[in-house]
Amino acid sequence: MTRREPIGYNSAIIRAETAVAQDPLKAYRDKRRADVTPEPSGKHSPRADDQPPVFVVQKHDASTLHYDFRLEIDGVLKSWAVPKGPSTDPRDKRLAVETEDHPLDYADFEGVIPQGEYGGGTVMVWDIGPYDNAKLDDDGEIEKSLAECWADGHLTVNLHGKKLSGGYALTHFRTEGNKRQWLLVKIDDEAADARRNPVSSEDSSVLSDRTTDEIASEADTSS
Template identity: 60%
Template sequence: MQDNEKRLGPYRSKRDFRESPEPRGKGSSGWRQKGNPLFVIQHHDASSEHFDFRLEIDGTLTSWAVPKGPSTDPAEKRLAVRVEDHPLDYADFEGVIPPGRYGAGTVLVWDAGPYRNLKQDEKGNSLSMRESLEKGQIEVWLEGRKLRGGYALIHSRMGGREENWLLVKMDDEGADARRKPTHTEPESVLSGRTLDQIADEEDP
């Protein structure tokens, strides 16, 4: 628990919860299934529009900002910029962060569900998610409503930046170069709304 509080320090220090509707981080998530860690992908219409790819690891959501969003084409490598850990209940957050606040803009829950850790060492032994994160090579199987199958996150340090990773679809039955789900399936899996509808209904 102390480690979780430490990991959430940067998240809390960047936000004024008297002004932002974002969760402070005191609860769990409605997406969480017993025995299974969760993933969530949120579409964030901020100053730079992007998708936030989040994996539950040891009690917090380890997070990456993916400017072009996830792909279902294994040939496409998407930049994923590591950002601060978020609390588990952020997986249920959908709404509008007010202008002038950190991350100002509309947030939509684009996909969510349980995931499985696929990563093994050279001897075939399972690696924990924390070990995979520290080694810079993550492989997970997503069971979402829009995305299913394997995805890899690779710590590339592109451009000499420590926070830069790559998000790549693994070549399995969930791969489909023709699909463009971030464009053709824009609605929230939580509320069925679009970004514009959320902004119209919840803009402070």
């Protein structure tokens, strides 16, 4: 059966996918200097088979402030940069630019990436928790695996975080260069709330209760 390629596929993406299949974290390691950055090396990310997959949203105060939305799929964190952060309002369509896969142990990383390094700036775990595949058929059974949904360019997931919950859809709508661009949209369910703006009103780490300024300040005093 001929594999249907997602919208906007080109030869550059196919070559990149071939490299990723051989080493899914090669791009991650190539962009970082393990002896300089405090980020996980990505060499080993053990996970128990009976644990549900995890999602994480990290506030990243880099050269441009954004939020990194990550989903555990096939042993790595598939990642997107979301400039405006996730919304709880189904009317909002948030741009999500696909970035390199991250190691699983990046999910609880908080700290300061040195200026001049890739992604230099402060990282805070804004939300984290388990999630599940919401791409179901008419009988309520899983229609496609998460990996298949990602490859096809349409993910529907249920998040179980402290700030974000309920359904979210990620849909690939265009490709620029070798980067797929998606839309992150809250599904209109019981967890939807157009009155909330958690990005501005709930601005602290769910792991340490610190703001990005406090994380940066503590890193300065300990260095």
